Amino acid sequence: MLGWRRIGDGVRGFGELEAVVMHRVWEHDSPVTVRELFDELRRERAIAYTTVMSTMDNLHRKGWLDRVKEGKAYRYAATASREEYSARLMREALVGGGDTEAVLNHFVAQMKGDESEVLRAVVERLAREPEELR
């Protein structure tokens, strides 16, 4: 459902705008039209109506936005909430969904085994010798 496997072919440069548009859509509780979003965005930045339209069309094609025809225009809504996307990303990154883990470099990886005693000792040592290793 939350498919972003097709996203890889997106045009770079649109990436930033896609993020801006998605965040706007998420902020709305109900589906929005291109016109409504364009009116909001042009108050903050120089932007063309067609740019907003093609960005939203891209996001729809990639599975981020759902749309329903209403009169002559489409109303767009996010296919999933931002929280759902964050959770899915976290799952993919931490558990390693598919092959992605093969190329993600974690700050702290491989949560296996239990060496809590060892780490507890380290924390105590750091607390005892605050100036060490400065």
Add this chain to the structure above:
Amino acid sequence: MIAALVVFGYAVLVAWLLPAVLTPLTESGSGARLGIAVWLTGMTSVLVSAGVAVALLIRSAVTGWSRFAEALCRSVAGTSCTPVVYRSALYELGLAAAALIATMAGLMLTWRYGRRVQQARRSTRAHAEAARITGRSDTPGVPEAARGVVVLDAVQPAAYCVPGRPGTIVVTSGALAVLEPRQLGAVLAHERAHLSGRHHLLTGLTRCLAAVFPAVPMFRHGSGEVSRLAEMSADDAAARRAGRRPLIEALLAIGTGAAIAGEPGAGEPGAALAVAGYAVAARVHRLLDPPRRARRVRLALVLTSVLAVLPVVSGLVFALAAAA
């Protein structure tokens, strides 16, 4: 035929025995980059040896083919179809079949490997783009130190980097909550070291190798060791940049999910420590108690010798086998 078998035997020997020699040498993570180079050389030796073995097999099949044709001609002529001629023809036929099978297997494995690497690259790119769209960056609420970093809203403290052009560093809001600015600096230095050192190429390629050849110890252990050593190498870079103590504190904080305060007694990491992992403990210990200088130099010397000797030995084996 014998030559191909000898070289193949050598590949098997290296693939099964060398990991046992290398593991104790790179265990401490002293000279992490040298360790990575040695493991990669070991893996390359196995791959090249297997390739040379297949090439030698093809060569003997090709050179033997004229004899096979000759035997076939004679038997068709009907004058001299002796058992000797028969056996020779069968042998050449078997050799050709073996060469064909080995070539096909080699091609298939190469193709599977290539597809796996490509898949990993594609899903990584998709992940990076999804993270950039979903996360926040350079907005109010994101600390100054984390500029240019994608912040994902998630309770779980985590930080990682996704390679690509440009590379993306992802930090969760949970991580920002438990990290002090200096500790965050250490985390970012660590991730930047991964990106600038192109560690994803090393770990990605070796993990795909391990996935394609799960039964070969050289690839199975090697991929884990390369990942571990890449972490340690990034730790070294981060420690040089941000200091050892902030880095250790950051490792503990993210590893345990609890804030480790710089001030004694202020942190209460007790219960959350249970989730911390093996890799974290090893890395923390390495930073706390680096091996003594004499041991470091000794390890570096041994690793360098392996690095120099292995290709020479491999080359000698190939040359001798080809000449035989």
